[in-house]
Amino acid sequence: MPDVLKFRDIAIASGEKKKTYMAVTQTPGGQPLGFPLMVVNGKKNGPILLVDGAVHGDEYESGEAIRAIWRDLDPGALAGAFVGVPVINVPAFEAGRRANPIDGINMNRIFPGKLEGFISEQLAYYFYHEILIKCDMVIDMHGGGIALAISPTVIYREIGSDELQARAKELAYATGVDLVWKGGGKWGGSINVEGMRAGKPTITVELGGEGRCLDEFVLAQRKAIENVMKYYKMIHGEPELPKERIIAPGTFGFSTKGGLFRTTKQLRDLVKKGEVIGTISDLFGEIVEEIKAPHDGIIVSQRTFPTIHAGEWTVYVGTYRIEKAG
Numbered sequence: 402m403p404d405v406l407k408f409r410d411i412a413i414a415s416g417e418k419k420k421t422y423m424a425v426t427q428t429p430g431g432q433p434l435g436f437p438l439m440v441v442n443g444k445k446n447g448p449i450l451l452v453d454g455a456v457h458g459d460e461y462e463s464g465e466a467i468r469a470i471w472r473d474l475d476p477g478a479l480a481g482a483f484v485g486v487p488v489i490n491v492p493a494f495e496a497g498r499r500a501n502p503i504d505g506i507n508m509n510r511i512f513p514g515k516l517e518g519f520i521s522e523q524l525a526y527y528f529y530h531e532i533l534i535k536c537d538m539v540i541d542m543h544g545g546g547i548a549l550a551i552s553p554t555v556i557y558r559e560i561g562s563d564e565l566q567a568r569a570k571e572l573a574y575a576t577g578v579d580l581v582w583k584g585g586g587k588w589g590g591s592i593n594v595e596g597m598r599a600g601k602p603t604i605t606v607e608l609g610g611e612g613r614c615l616d617e618f619v620l621a622q623r624k625a626i627e628n629v630m631k632y633y634k635m636i637h638g639e640p641e642l643p644k645e646r647i648i649a650p651g652t653f654g655f656s657t658k659g660g661l662f663r664t665t666k667q668l669r670d671l672v673k674k675g676e677v678i679g680t681i682s683d684l685f686g687e688i689v690e691e692i693k694a695p696h697d698g699i700i701v702s703q704r705t706f707p708t709i710h711a712g713e714w715t716v717y718v719g720t721y722r723i724e725k726a727g
């Protein structure tokens with residue numbers, strides 16, 4: 402890695418810790434609009450790890466984990482560099498919404514972005530071209546946002562060369578997160594898919610939500626990042642890895658009717674095919690739709706926000722296959 406890291410006009414010398422904004426554009430009122438960048442450039446040689454959060458503006462746990470790690474990292478002891486973007490989608494964060502309310506765009510569908518585009522496209526462009534492609538590996542952090550609760554899950558994708566896929570799987574396993582979802586190339590335009598297409602091992606960690614920012618999930622997010630840093634010898638210590646993992650590719654359930662959604666299940670409950678795992682009722686209390694488990698499996702994530710429209714996510718049931726470590 403180079404001694405001085407450069408992200409556009411921002412330079413971070415070896416042994417330096419810096420927090421600043423990457424300027425992107427400006428608001429109608431003339432205020433600068435960009436996203437925060439928090440870098441620790443270690444004195445020792447090692448990989449450049451990018452960790453991003455809040456590409457969806459209502460996902461809060463990852464930003465807290467990134468800020469805590471940046472605060473505690475000692476550049477003198479760090480091998481490689483930690484590059485944190487705690488919130489990419491600043492307009493969506495300000496509104497407390499998943500998508501940017503100004504242009505209505507879901508930012509995680511439009512990478513690598515567009516220089517002469519809408520605000521979301523410009524933010525994505527600078528994140529991808531000025532930061533992501535200059536890093537060695539990427540942890541893209543997500544959460545349940547306002548509407549969902551998610552049990553900690555790590556996602557890696559089978560895209561690109563065998564070697565790249567193996568490196569992505571290794572990175573995913575290094576998080577120590579024991580629910581694993583292996584995906585293909587679906588959802589192009591996401592950081593996960595486009596990072597892999599750029600040749601960078603890229604994984605996603607999903608957890609938390611319910612419109613909150615609970616310590617439990619902030620700590621889980623932090624632990625996943627620090628496990629990776631320990632695994633790749635960026636910081637001292639042994640990663641805490643599970644003895645077995647649950648391999649849980651699965652199925653998203655969608656509503657076909659609007660109403661009031663409720664579930665009786667908890668995250669990680671085991672369910673049987675055909676079992677009712679959620680209901681949608683009308684304003685008189687009559688059930689208008691039952692959401693049933695599409696197959697035997699485990700509840701990986703579920704909607705917790707009651708108002709539901711037709712076509713929205715309800716419950717994600719993962720298949721349940723145990724894989725022993727080793």
Ligand SMILES: [Zn+2]
Pocket residue numbers: 456457460542543544
């Ligand atoms: Zn997200």
